[in-house]
Amino acid sequence: MNMSTNAYREDQWDVLRPHITRLYFDESRPLRDVVQTIRDKYGFDATPRMYKYRLQKWGLDKKFKEKEVAQMVLLKQQRDAAGKKTKFLIQGKTIDWDLVERYLHRRPDLQTRIRAGMIAMGDTIPGLVCRSPSPDRVRHASPVLQHSDEMLRLLKGYYESTFGLDTASRRSSVSASTDLAISIRCFRQLDQARIMITSENMKVGFGFLNKSLDDLRHLVRMQDPTLLFYLFDVALAFDPSHRELARAVLRHTHDIVIVTLGHSHPLVRLLRRLSHLQGEDRYDVIVTILEGVVGTFKQFGSNDRVLKRLNCHYFLLLDYLGLYGKRANPSFPEMDANSIDDVGVAYLARFVDRLISNEDPEEAELKLAMVLTWVQAPVNLQHPSWPELQLSYYRLRLHTHLARGQWDESSRWFEKLLAHSGKYSLTC
Known part of the structure; x- marks a missing residue:
């Protein structure tokens, strides 16, 4: 039985938010289709008016606002004059400039005011991002591969000295399960922090995040074979939806590893390099390194249980980054x-x-x-x-x-x- 539309709580909207976002914002479906699809699939019988309120609250209104268009036009004029190409994103979605021009065609009054200098550059608009488009992969792969190759050499030396084949004690450390319950708790809490913060439930989300980072300190001391994967998981937990928070968490993770392992440790150097990379470049380096680490442990002849753990984490990270099926196509073990x-x-x-x-x-x-x-x-x-x-x-x-x-x-x-x-x- 469907609930009364007046009875829907904040947490019920939050559960459906990813599905609504995908249909309305990512797939550009009309609102009436979204309402009907969600009603048919989940028995969620909210009114279109309620959807409009939620979409506006979530910053997912597809219609351009005058301030957004004016800001984009002025920024593009500045960058065109400097010979720079420009790409705009609103709430993480790339804007087709043809749509902006259509808006201006419908609003000749706005065009006139912009040309007459009657509208000045305003304050930063939440959710609006302006940047240069990424060069194609052929042109930008070289420096990224340089980062990857250099870090793989460093990490291979670290793994050989810590988990390699030279002594029986080091081989046994690969399959050690010491305090794995803490790692399970750490990432259950990280997942919940991600859910809460993505749903704008900041107080609860930061509570989970702080507990997860406390456990991370213990994992760093353990130096489990999957530690690097865990560090990537923490560093990417809020990227790209909350970029500032993602940067802050990456810096904090970097500091945790420094305190525990020292400034010259390969993992510290890797996190420092990652902090200077952005977007696709960062993802490319991470995926290349993960592939290299899995290959290294295969060379070590590690037991199936450790390799399965590495492959599980590799698959889940690719899926979270949206690169599964694009950058690589592993299967969940x-x-x-x-x-x-x-x-x-x-x-x-x-x-x-x-x-x-x-x-x-x-x-x-x-x-x-x-x-x-x-x-x-x-x-x-x-x-x-x-x-x-x-x-x-x-x-x-x-x-x-x-x-x-x-x-x-x-x-x-x-x-x-x-x-x-x-x-x-x-x-x-």
Whole structure:
């Protein structure tokens, strides 16, 4: 049964926000189509007027505003005079200049005022970004590859000395599982920080983020084989939706590694280099390095469990960056319900979360059943990671029912989530 349109809460809108954004802003669907699609798919019966209010609040109104157009025209005139090419983005979406010209054609009064100098450059408009378009890959790949090649050489030396084949003790360190429960907690909280902050729930989001960064310090001291992947995960958690926050988190991560490992450590130098790269260049370096790290551990003859962890993290990072299928096309490693360990379950839970967000409910249910098998097994009930993974299962069940618009079931799983988090003193 559909709920009264007056009953929709902020958190219910937040759950559907990614789907509404994709349909309305990314796919440029008419509002009436968006309203109908969301109603049919999720039983969410809000009115078009409510949608308009939310879209404006989220900064997703597709219609140009006079101030935006005037600012873009003036900026483009300045840059044209300096011989610079110009690209504009609003809320992260590239603006087709033909659409701006059509707007001006409909508004000759605005054109006249701009030409007469009656409109001056205003203050920065939130969500409006002006920059030079990225050169094509043939022209800009060389300096990026220089960064990548140099860092891969440094990292290979680090991995050989720390996890290489020269001593049995170092080989055993590759498969060590010390304090992995902390890594599971760290990135469950990072995922929740990302969700909350993306939904503009800043207070709760920063609470999760601070707890996650506290755990990151411990992971740096552990120097697990997947540490570099975790550092990338933290550094990219809020890029590109909150670029200033992403830069601040990258700097903070850099400082954590310096304090623990010292200024000359290869991971410190890598993070410092990344802080000077932006956009596609940063992503290219990261993906190239991740591929190189996976290849290095294959050369070491690392056990299957470690390689599976590396490949899981590699897949999830590519998917988050939107590069899966473009930059590379790995598959999420196959998991065996009878032999999966706690870290594998944690990665599987993150994969299920992506499947739900990407609207693949059938595959999500299959993978979620494997998570349930692990948390219900009596042998795992005393495992240090069990409380965190049981919490993840409840959260994914809640997410599943919310995505389907099943509000009664959502409430039931939310109560379970709260009860479990209270019993084990976990933040949810």
